Amino acid sequence: xxxxxxxxxxxxxxxxxxxxxxxxxxxxxxxxxxxxxxxxxxxxxxxxxxxxxxxxxxxxxxxxxxxxxxxxxxxxxxxxxxxxxxxxxxxxxxxxxxxxxxxxxxxxxxxxxxxxxxxxxxxxxxxxxxxxxxxxxxxxxxxxxxxxxxxxxxxxxxxxxxxxxxxxxxxxxxxxxxxxxxxxxxxxxxxxxxxxxxxxxxxxxxxxxxxxxxxxxxxxxxxxxxxxxxxxxxxxxxxxxxxxxxxxxxxxxxxxxxxxxxxxxxxxxxxxxxxxxxxxxxxxxxxxxxxxxxxxxxxxxxxxxxxxxxxxxxxxxxxxxxxxxxxxxxxxxxxxxxxxxxxxxxxxxxxxxxxxxxxxxxxxxxxxxxxxxxxxxxxxxxxxxxxxxxxx
Amino acid sequence: xxxxxxxxxxxxxxxxxxxxxxxxxxxxxxxxxxxxxxxxxxxxxxxxxxxxxxxxxxxxxxxxxxxxxxxxxxxxxxxxxxxxxxxxxxxxxxxxxxxxxxxxxxxxxxxxxxxxxxxxxxxxxxxxxxxxxxxxxxxxxxxxxxxxxxxxxxxxxxxxxxxxxxxxxxxxxxxxxxxxxxxxxxxxxxxxxxxxxxxxxxxxxxxxxxxxxxxxxxxxxxxxxxxxxxxxxxxxxxxxxxxxxxxxxxxxxxxxxxxxxxxxxxxxxxxxxxxxxxxxxxxxxxxxxxxxxxxxxxxxxxxxxxxxxxxxxxxxxxxxxxxxxxxxxxxxxxxxxxxxxxxxxxxxxxxxxxxxxxxxxxxxxxxxxxxxxxxxxxxxxxxxxxxxxxxx
Numbered sequence: 001x002x003x004x005x006x007x008x009x010x011x012x013x014x015x016x017x018x019x020x021x022x023x024x025x026x027x028x029x030x031x032x033x034x035x036x037x038x039x040x041x042x043x044x045x046x047x048x049x050x051x052x053x054x055x056x057x058x059x060x061x062x063x064x065x066x067x068x069x070x071x072x073x074x075x076x077x078x079x080x081x082x083x084x085x086x087x088x089x090x091x092x093x094x095x096x097x098x099x100x101x102x103x104x105x106x107x108x109x110x111x112x113x114x115x116x117x118x119x120x121x122x123x124x125x126x127x128x129x130x131x132x133x134x135x136x137x138x139x140x141x142x143x144x145x146x147x148x149x150x151x152x153x154x155x156x157x158x159x160x161x162x163x164x165x166x167x168x169x170x171x172x173x174x175x176x177x178x179x180x181x182x183x184x185x186x187x188x189x190x191x192x193x194x195x196x197x198x199x200x201x202x203x204x205x206x207x208x209x210x211x212x213x214x215x216x217x218x219x220x221x222x223x224x225x226x227x228x229x230x231x232x233x234x235x236x237x238x239x240x241x242x243x244x245x246x247x248x249x250x251x252x253x254x255x256x257x258x259x260x261x262x263x264x265x266x267x268x269x270x271x272x273x274x275x276x277x278x279x280x281x282x283x284x285x286x287x288x289x290x291x292x293x294x295x296x297x298x299x300x301x302x303x304x305x306x307x308x309x310x311x312x313x314x315x316x317x318x319x320x321x322x323x324x325x326x327x328x329x330x331x332x333x334x335x336x337x338x339x340x341x342x343x344x345x346x347x348x349x350x351x352x353x354x355x356x357x358x359x360x361x362x363x364x365x366x367x368x369x370x371x372x373x374x375x376x377x378x379x380x381x382x383x384x385x386x387x388x389x390x391x392x
Numbered sequence: 393x394x395x396x397x398x399x400x401x402x403x404x405x406x407x408x409x410x411x412x413x414x415x416x417x418x419x420x421x422x423x424x425x426x427x428x429x430x431x432x433x434x435x436x437x438x439x440x441x442x443x444x445x446x447x448x449x450x451x452x453x454x455x456x457x458x459x460x461x462x463x464x465x466x467x468x469x470x471x472x473x474x475x476x477x478x479x480x481x482x483x484x485x486x487x488x489x490x491x492x493x494x495x496x497x498x499x500x501x502x503x504x505x506x507x508x509x510x511x512x513x514x515x516x517x518x519x520x521x522x523x524x525x526x527x528x529x530x531x532x533x534x535x536x537x538x539x540x541x542x543x544x545x546x547x548x549x550x551x552x553x554x555x556x557x558x559x560x561x562x563x564x565x566x567x568x569x570x571x572x573x574x575x576x577x578x579x580x581x582x583x584x585x586x587x588x589x590x591x592x593x594x595x596x597x598x599x600x601x602x603x604x605x606x607x608x609x610x611x612x613x614x615x616x617x618x619x620x621x622x623x624x625x626x627x628x629x630x631x632x633x634x635x636x637x638x639x640x641x642x643x644x645x646x647x648x649x650x651x652x653x654x655x656x657x658x659x660x661x662x663x664x665x666x667x668x669x670x671x672x673x674x675x676x677x678x679x680x681x682x683x684x685x686x687x688x689x690x691x692x693x694x695x696x697x698x699x700x701x702x703x704x705x706x707x708x709x710x711x712x713x714x715x716x717x718x719x720x721x722x723x724x725x726x727x728x729x730x731x732x733x734x735x736x737x738x739x740x741x742x743x744x745x746x747x748x749x750x751x752x753x754x755x756x757x758x759x760x761x762x763x764x765x766x767x768x769x770x771x772x773x774x775x776x777x778x779x780x781x782x783x784x
Binding site for chain 1: 433434435436437463465466467468500501502503611688689692693695696698700701702703705706708709710712715717718730732733734735771772773775776777779780781
């Protein structure tokens, strides 16, 4: 996989998770980069999230160190001390400033960080840095994920080849506002800080903030994007043509990554895209789509190949958005199953359509122009199994 | 079971559901009664719900006819015609006014009512009326319920014996605002209409509106209470000592019935009571308790005997209520598992406590005086199984 100039990657086994799995990873930019970030809106925030939120005020970053297996959340003052120590040790080993090192954690909440094991691995982590080891990072940040998630894009801006690479992890606790979701994007584009902020915000709004697996939101969600400028293009500024192309590329990337997250939802067998259109406004469309996407009854019906559209109608009804029952049309993979609020009698065909691995539900409210798409997955016995046994 | 004076009950097989199960029931008062009702807040309302909401404006009622197997929701104009016809036929057969007959339906959404089968059974339904057949009604309104839910209470008011009896059904789609939930309460108390309204509102607020199984809300929820005055007590008026005793008795009854509903939640193995106390206000307490009660991660952890209190903290965090992380205490069946926002290290003992069939979680926010209790159940593979296969 292509990776941007000047970025190095590494991952090691620190025995934070089960033995035999990489669980500590490092992303390093040879040159200080501009950085933008978005963080969980959960009022209970993990220590490293609080640390990153403070350090990102400078707009500068050079390294991201991340562990899986322990979330360092609900760990009090010791948790914050541990996060700071990890940043300090990493900075010292790499020869950079402490507040340019961003620390991320994901895993079980409320357990003290196994600092001995982490301390002993930071030198190895720095020694292993390489240009082509981004997939190791993607693997090391997995928790209940079943496959690593990484992609790269190359584009030309100002005659220069610009590379954008992204890794992320998802699985459980995925809901609006980026539940246990980590995503790190790196690029060698030369872009100014406010433009980078805007590109990230645009991207997250229609990708990570529009996916849901179980409606839970984690204490650790973090999306970071670092741009080190080594591609040598003229500085990208907000509202330019180049900005729009760069921003679209980042949005495409986060949309692809968020799709991977949903596909890999705990126990999921199907990827489900729910679109509500012609709602009163975009907010209503989003709210309606989320009500459907979060309905356990809808999700289990999709799993069971049962085109029980009444559950979709019920979810629309309790979402609280503006609807006229007698005007609602619903399509399932292109098949009209509800016309003007009533069934079209094509449930058997619809049940067949549900056997696809990719399900597309379109709800047309026939009111105004509001539209929104939300990605989710079905709900299966395996989701329950995975989450009943997570710590045991 | 004792039943109030002047009320008769009956249930028959109308083959709306599977053969061999009663699915059409009637409750009849020999004398016209005062009636109060509360209905689903879902914007998609079943036809009979709309009909009842119109007729209850008179404050008078004499019969309730109810079927399971078909919700008569999303059935357009024909659905409303069918509901009216059921009321008319019942009224004619019983020799009472049409708009004194309340019609309720529960079951699959979006299918036409099997009117031929219903029409042919109304005479039999009336012929079977008896004083002691209230349990048949409770059985006939079941959908995925596994046991019938009925209770009676006798109390003295004004020297007269007053009986209150209630039946309900629940199972799936149970969430605030009384998701697919039907409850019929009958009493021979002599009470004025506004007092009856208030007693019902008090009762529902802290019982049916504080239970959740899967967060879904149905199109058909209905609670009705009829009081025919045949006990002969002096009229109960609002804000009297007698009113308070009557109101408390109704509240106790609905609390017991809502407990039965949660115990019988689809696939549930445990009854879970979640109390949030010392919140900023009651609204916050309720919101926090619901966030915990609706968290799939909390519900699966309880099922798996895993005292993963981090998931409770995360749910509190994303509920949006006022919290101070470092002040939160959490108790599990009396065992303190979180102290000042951090684990007490007693997870193993806590896992043992989770093997009980009744789980009690208390969250103390140490802010002000707001408190609320919510009832829920665990989430199991069987919930998924039941709902994936509901129509197949």
